[in-house]
Structure formats: structure tokens, C-alpha cells
Amino acid sequence: MxxxxxxxxxxxxxxxxxxxxxxxxxxxxxxxxxxxxxxxxxxxxxxxxxxxxxxxxxxxxxxxxxxxxINKNVFGRLADRKTQKELIDTLGIATAPWRNVAGDITANELRDQLGERVLLKRRTGGYDGKGQHWLRTDDDQVPEDWQGEAIAEQAINFDEEVSLVGVRNAAGDCVFYPLTLNLHLNGILYASVAPLARLQALQAQAEEMLGKILNALDYVGVMAMETFRVGDKLLINELAPRVHNSGHWTQAGASISQFEYHLRAVANMATPEPQVVGQNVMINLIGTDYNPAWRDLSCARTYWYGKEVRPGRKVGHINIVGNTVTEVRETLVLLGDLLPDQHYSQAIEWSLAALESL
Structure with a gap:
């Protein structure tokens, strides 16, 4: 059975x-x-x-x-941004400087401690740009109902956003995918590119960071680590104790997808090293109707979620994988003609530029 x-x-x-x-x-x-x-x-x-x-x-x-x-005691700890940050600090891993928003702390106090630009994040909930409040000017204040319910982070002038998806099994063995380059627009992930040879120099640093967290939590399964690249250093933005949007490219671009890895680890099956297949780009489908013409693109694989289409809602994604960068670029150009102009022209252009920087 x-x-x-x-x-x-x-x-x-x-x-x-x-x-x-x-x-x-x-x-x-x-x-x-x-x-x-x-x-x-x-x-x-x-x-x-x-x-x-x-x-x-x-x-x-x-x-x-x-x-x-599995991981029952981990979810609450990482779902709360305060206890997540405390864990990262305890392990001595780099993250954006932060403060707890409590005790009627003022915006001026937070700016004195963290700098001119401060981002408030709700401790729980909030995703795709929701649950955030900027303190940018002297007139901005901490909303009263955010006291005790939020953390404040220093705004980081980062070069790029990159993520690492890894898996740990019950024996403590860890396996990682190559670093993924990501584009967020209005807080929502629109595109991911992997692998990129120029990010290989950061791979060991990223694996050490995430591996330390996985082992400290005795975690079993897939976890994603979103980071900011600042020069040749990585700072953790957030952790997700589950399969993650920035790892969707592995469905088409790896011998074992992040979804299969998670199940293998949870069920105590083997978790061998994955074989990465070709060059990959993932494009999220945000609030756009299904287009049957997507199926005509030979290098593209569409994953439609069957959800009601609403503005800003993730309703699917398209994985593009090719043996050559040229194949991927040509498919991206064709896909761009089949997507709404708003945001997608920027996502397609960003993806094409990322492929130029291989």
C-alpha cells in the first residue's frame, strides 16, 4: 500500500x-x-x-x-518574522539590520537606529508585497495597530535578489540547486533565471548559510532562502519552510524537482544530487487569462492553477528550458507577444538581459 x-x-x-x-x-x-x-x-x-x-x-x-x-515545531518559528530574525542572528548569519516594533517605538527612533529608509513588515502574514509599510520621510509614522505586530528593517541598497532552494533529509544530508536570480515587481515574483555561471562564486556562501539553518532546525524537506546580493556578500531577506515559487523552474530544468525532493525527504527516500537540464527561465502568470497559444511554444511548459483570475493573483507559471541560450531567448521574445504589456514587457526584458550576463 x-x-x-x-x-x-x-x-x-x-x-x-x-x-x-x-x-x-x-x-x-x-x-x-x-x-x-x-x-x-x-x-x-x-x-x-x-x-x-x-x-x-x-x-x-x-x-x-x-x-x-514533519517539521511541526519549525513552521510557527519561521512564520513569525521576529522569531525568524532571532534565529538568523543567533546563528550568526548575515541579514538586514532590524528592530522589533513594540513599546510605542516611534518612526524617528527606528530611523535613528536603522537609517533614513525603514520598511515595516507584519510579523505574520503578508506576502507578494502585502503587509508592508514604508517609513521614508519625517512625516511617516508607525501605525498604532502595528505596535507589537511588526518588525522594522533597514532598507538595503542591494545589487540583485537571489534565492537558494535546498533539501535536507532525516540523516542530515543536504542537497542544493544552483542559485536563482529573481525579479520582483511591486513585491511579487515575476521571473526567475537559473543557472547563471556568474553566480557560482556565491554558491558555497549560500549553501553554508542555508545548510546551517537546516541543521540547526533539524529540518526535513525543502526550504527556500531569499537573499539580497550586496557586492560579493549575501544577506538573508526571508526564509520559507516549504517548496517555493523561485524553485518552480526545477520542474522542467532538473532531474528531480523541488516538489519531488520535498516528498522524498519527508518519506525518507533517497535524495541524490539533481542533474540540471539546460538554461531555465520561469515567468509567473499574474492576474492574466489563460492563452492557448502558450502551448505552441516548443521550449515552454505551462502550469495553470485553475484559480479565478484576479488582479495581482498568481494563476500559473511558464517554465522555459532550452539546450541553448538562443533557444530560450527566442522563446522569451515569442512569449512576450502573448502576454499583456503591463509589467510583462519589463519581466521579459529583464530575463533577456539576465541571459546576456551569463
Missing amino acids: SQRIWILGAGQLGAMLKHAGMPLDLDVCPVDINEATAPALAANDLVTAEREQWPETLVTNALAQHTRF
Whole structure:
């Protein structure tokens, strides 16, 4: 009988985990946290999550109480930006200077400690640019309802945003993908490029940082580390204890995808080194209707989430993989003609420029 793995959450990440489990003979079951009935868990079932935080519901209580909920104690620690930052500081890993927003601390006090430009982030929640508040001028103030609910970070004048996706198994063995270069627009990831030869000089530094975190938490599965590159140094922006948007390119561009790696680690299967295939670009589909013409692009693979299309909502992504950079560039140009001009022209141009900097 197949090993059953319950996924707390039934969004696109849960769906892609389910798909990745089929070739492994794993019965992967994403669960909507708002279901009216709790799942019938067996003692030998496993539980993991596609999200790092969740409200208390009938479903989440049932899953969280299971004795084989992998990384159960990690999620809350990393979902709270304050305790996440405290962990990073304790391990002596570089991150943006920060302060806790509490005790009626003022904007002027935060600017005195962190510099002229300060970004407030809600301790929990907030993604794709949500849950943030800038203190840029003397007139900007800390909202009253953010006291005790946020951290403040020094604005970093970074060169680039790069991420590292890695996996750790129960024996403590870690495997990492090549660093990925990312483009965010209005706080939303629009494009990723990997691998890039010029980032190889930073690979060992990034692996040491994420590996230290994985081992300190005795973590099992996939984790993503978003960083800022400042010269030849990396600063951690945020950690995600799950499969991550910037690792989607691995579905087409690696012998083992991030989704398969996560399931392999959770189910105590082998986690061999992946073979990276060709040159890869991932383009997120944000608030745009499905276009059947995407299927005509030979180097492009479309992943449509089947969600209602709304402005700013991630509704799918397209992985472009080619044996040569020329193939990828040609496909990007063709894809650009099939996407709305707003934002996508910038994302396509950025991706083409990134490929020039190989």
C-alpha cells in the first residue's frame, strides 16, 4: 500500500506536490484547511504543509496533532518574522539590520537606529508585497495597530535578489540547486533565471548559510532562502519552510524537482544530487487569462492553477528550458507577444538581459 502524505493546504503548491508524488508511488493528499470534516488520519500517515502559517480550524487541529507531522515545531518559528530574525542572528548569519516594533517605538527612533529608509513588515502574514509599510520621510509614522505586530528593517541598497532552494533529509544530508536570480515587481515574483555561471562564486556562501539553518532546525524537506546580493556578500531577506515559487523552474530544468525532493525527504527516500537540464527561465502568470497559444511554444511548459483570475493573483507559471541560450531567448521574445504589456514587457526584458550576463 502506498505511503500516504497529507498536505496542510490545497493551493497550487499542494497540487504540484500531489503530481510529483505519483511517480514515487506516494498517495499525496492536499487538504483545504476550511473543510467541514477532518481527514481520517492513520497512525503511519505522514503530514507536511504547503504553507508556513494557518488559522485554527477543524482540519488544521487534526493535522497538527498527528505525531508524524514533519517539521511541526519549525513552521510557527519561521512564520513569525521576529522569531525568524532571532534565529538568523543567533546563528550568526548575515541579514538586514532590524528592530522589533513594540513599546510605542516611534518612526524617528527606528530611523535613528536603522537609517533614513525603514520598511515595516507584519510579523505574520503578508506576502507578494502585502503587509508592508514604508517609513521614508519625517512625516511617516508607525501605525498604532502595528505596535507589537511588526518588525522594522533597514532598507538595503542591494545589487540583485537571489534565492537558494535546498533539501535536507532525516540523516542530515543536504542537497542544493544552483542559485536563482529573481525579479520582483511591486513585491511579487515575476521571473526567475537559473543557472547563471556568474553566480557560482556565491554558491558555497549560500549553501553554508542555508545548510546551517537546516541543521540547526533539524529540518526535513525543502526550504527556500531569499537573499539580497550586496557586492560579493549575501544577506538573508526571508526564509520559507516549504517548496517555493523561485524553485518552480526545477520542474522542467532538473532531474528531480523541488516538489519531488520535498516528498522524498519527508518519506525518507533517497535524495541524490539533481542533474540540471539546460538554461531555465520561469515567468509567473499574474492576474492574466489563460492563452492557448502558450502551448505552441516548443521550449515552454505551462502550469495553470485553475484559480479565478484576479488582479495581482498568481494563476500559473511558464517554465522555459532550452539546450541553448538562443533557444530560450527566442522563446522569451515569442512569449512576450502573448502576454499583456503591463509589467510583462519589463519581466521579459529583464530575463533577456539576465541571459546576456551569463
